[in-house]
Amino acid sequence: MISAWQFCPYCGARLDAREEGGRSRLACHSGCGFVHWDNPAPVLAALVEYQGRIVLARNRSWAEGAFGLITGFLERGEDPMSGAAREVKEELGLEAAEVTLIGVYPFARKHEVIIAYHLVGHGQIRLNEELAEFRLIAPEKLKAWDFGTGPAVRDWLARRGT
Numbered sequence: 001m002i003s004a005w006q007f008c009p010y011c012g013a014r015l016d017a018r019e020e021g022g023r024s025r026l027a028c029h030s031g032c033g034f035v036h037w038d039n040p041a042p043v044l045a046a047l048v049e050y051q052g053r054i055v056l057a058r059n060r061s062w063a064e065g066a067f068g069l070i071t072g073f074l075e076r077g078e079d080p081m082s083g084a085a086r087e088v089k090e091e092l093g094l095e096a097a098e099v100t101l102i103g104v105y106p107f108a109r110k111h112e113v114i115i116a117y118h119l120v121g122h123g124q125i126r127l128n129e130e131l132a133e134f135r136l137i138a139p140e141k142l143k144a145w146d147f148g149t150g151p152a153v154r155d156w157l158a159r160r161g162t
Contacts, residue, residue: 040106048120060131069116
């Protein structure tokens, strides 16, 4: 179990490892009922098709030459499909159309679950402050990678027969 939690956020008592729901979880020592389920965070990924090409972007915190799909966290109460369109609008300034689910992928390394969509972007690309640069790649030249959003790229390419 990977968690930095030591104390109950409700009563302040120590958290102890115990079996809950068939797994070892941190639970309140005082018995107030708090259990830290430590569920993975839902992350949205958008494979954006723009003018017949795929948008890959580099986050400002990433190394030079490292590009990926548009991603962001799902907001409370938000529909995942709408959230993917929101992320594309926020990060690229594009309106989303034809949004379709590619798939759902575990990303254990970051304790996340990725919900990936393909969408067609319309408008003028305007990067927000999170992104340093972007590239437009012809779909037939796009290559999947082995981690994170790469499996979604692989599945999208396979469906296209690329």
